[in-house]
Each structure stands twice: as C-alpha cells, then as structure tokens.
Amino acid sequence: MLSFLRQNSQQDKYIPSRLETKLSMKKKPLILVTNDDGISAPGIRALISVMKEIGEVVVVAPDSPQSGTGHAITINSTLYLNKISSGDVTPVEYSCSGTPVDCVKFAVNEVLGRKPDLCVSGINHGSNSSINVIYSGTMSAAVEAGIEGIPAIGFSLLDYDWNADFEPVKKFVKKIALEVLENGLPEGVILNVNFPKLSEKDIKGIKVCRQAKAMWSEKFDKRTSPMGRDYYWLTGKFVNQDNGEDTDEWALKHGYISLVPVQFDLTAHHAIQNLNSWKLNDNS
Numbered sequence: 001m002l003s004f005l006r007q008n009s010q011q012d013k014y015i016p017s018r019l020e021t022k023l024s025m026k027k028k029p030l031i032l033v034t035n036d037d038g039i040s041a042p043g044i045r046a047l048i049s050v051m052k053e054i055g056e057v058v059v060v061a062p063d064s065p066q067s068g069t070g071h072a073i074t075i076n077s078t079l080y081l082n083k084i085s086s087g088d089v090t091p092v093e094y095s096c097s098g099t100p101v102d103c104v105k106f107a108v109n110e111v112l113g114r115k116p117d118l119c120v121s122g123i124n125h126g127s128n129s130s131i132n133v134i135y136s137g138t139m140s141a142a143v144e145a146g147i148e149g150i151p152a153i154g155f156s157l158l159d160y161d162w163n164a165d166f167e168p169v170k171k172f173v174k175k176i177a178l179e180v181l182e183n184g185l186p187e188g189v190i191l192n193v194n195f196p197k198l199s200e201k202d203i204k205g206i207k208v209c210r211q212a213k214a215m216w217s218e219k220f221d222k223r224t225s226p227m228g229r230d231y232y233w234l235t236g237k238f239v240n241q242d243n244g245e246d247t248d249e250w251a252l253k254h255g256y257i258s259l260v261p262v263q264f265d266l267t268a269h270h271a272i273q274n275l276n277s278w279k280l281n282d283n284s
Helices: 017-025 042-051 100-111 137-147 167-183 250-252 269-276
Strands: 032-034 058-064 082-083 094-098 119-125 152-159 189-195 205-206 214-224 231-240 255-261
Touching: 017 269, 032 042, 032 100, 042 058, 082 100, 094 100, 094 255, 100 137, 100 255, 119 167, 119 255, 137 152, 137 189, 137 205, 152 167, 167 189, 167 205, 189 250, 250 255
Parallel strands: 032 058, 032 119, 058 094, 119 152, 152 189, 205 255
Antiparallel strands: 082 094, 189 255, 214 231
16 A cells, blocks of 8 residues: 655654655656636645645536536536636636536647546535435546546535535545556546545544445425515435445445546446347247
8 A cells, every 4th residue: 555655753854655656757647637626625725735745736616516516517607717827827727617527628629738637526415425426527527538548536525514624534535545546547537535534543443345335314394485486495315225335325434535547438347148038039
C-alpha cells in the first residue's frame, strides 16, 4: 500500500512517499477536477487542494448545484463557460452553466489541450454508494471521463452538511489518486469511492467491494400553494436489501472507506444465453 507523507518528528518536515517521488521525476500529471455540487462547494475546494499537491489542475464545474442529474446533458438550450480564475493564477478554473457531464465534455473538447491523466469528481456532500450511483451527477461526470478513456474517480463523503469537514479524508483521496496514476485502471472501469463520516483516526481502512442491492422507497409530499395549486416534494427512505459483508453499505457502516469499481457497459452479459433461447426469429 502507498505510504503517506509522514511528518518527521525531529525536523518537522514531510518525507515524500514512493509514488510521489516517482511522479516528481516525471512530467506533472494533468488532472481534471469537477463535481455536481457546484464550483463553490467546500467539497470541490477540498479536492482541488489535494490534487494541487499531485499535478497540474484544471477545474471545470457547474456554476450551480446539479445533484441528482445523473448522466443528463444539455441539448435544448445554450451553454455558457466562464473562466473565473484571473490571469495566470493556478489552478485554472471554469464554471459551466450545464450539468456535470457537460462539464467533462467541455473540458475535453474546448478547454484542455490534451487528454488529462486523471479526472476526479467530488468530493460530494452525501452518499453515492449502492443505487445512488445511478442518480449521481458526481459519478456521472467520472463515468463520462471513463467513456473518453480517462482514468476517473468519484469521491463522496457521507455528510450532506454544506459545512461538512473534509479534512479527515484528504490523505485517503491523495492515496487513491496516486495509486490510479501509478497503476492505471482496467479499460471501461471507474472508481466509486465513499467515505464514512468519521475522524481520520477512526477510519479503519479501504475496502474494495461491490455495490449493495438497495433502493429508495419514495414518497411525494403533497402541498398546496397560496394560489391553490398543488405542488410536491420528493422524499423517501433508503432501503438496504443486501445482507452481504462484501458490499459498500457494509463497509461504510463498519467504519471503512468503500471502493467500488463500476463500468458504463450496461450489458447484462449473463442474460444473453437465456435470451438467445427465445424464438425471437420464429415466424410461425
């Protein structure tokens, strides 16, 4: 496992890890940073601060919160891209009027001069474990990068508070990012990383696991406006239907960071043989 920057108790200075030393001998990696909570969210600011320690950072993120947008793209209205960093200030930052996926498309096609070595999305304010990965703008941005052939990671913290504390997870973010830069990822695979809301000392480690089988039991809270028009708030309860001890939900509940490899190939390969037994081309 990657050793972290360790503080020398005698001289009070940092000792670079093996991977950081190797990276420092190479050209700095180009890292694209995005999210779905918006460019001003504390989560992305924490992520940027970590990535600046590793490589050259370019930020393209939504100009407003885009949680729950999934893999949506903007096709029926105009898009705007605004550079918000001034002059030669680094990292270079752009806000985008579109979705997280739009941000990645903009970055790849309009902003960056070359394919980035890594795309990181987050750190999301709230869980993207289990079925949440389907709805997540954070993870959809990472998946879009994966489609473009860019190694990508989505990071989320199990704390929905805007003022959530991201300090306890920063060293783990750095560790995972360095490992991906060093080892790469299998083709078509993206990492979905979720952090429990714990102090650094209480986090037990990182578990590679599978997505738990779970769902949202939804309910609509119906209300009436002063003008007499009905309106609704979507509410619901998260229901974990999986008792396995190899899932992301189990890991998070027991104090571990969950790391789930996900893919954008949605083919149910195990079902193909059975479906080929159907008489689909029988005209009788």
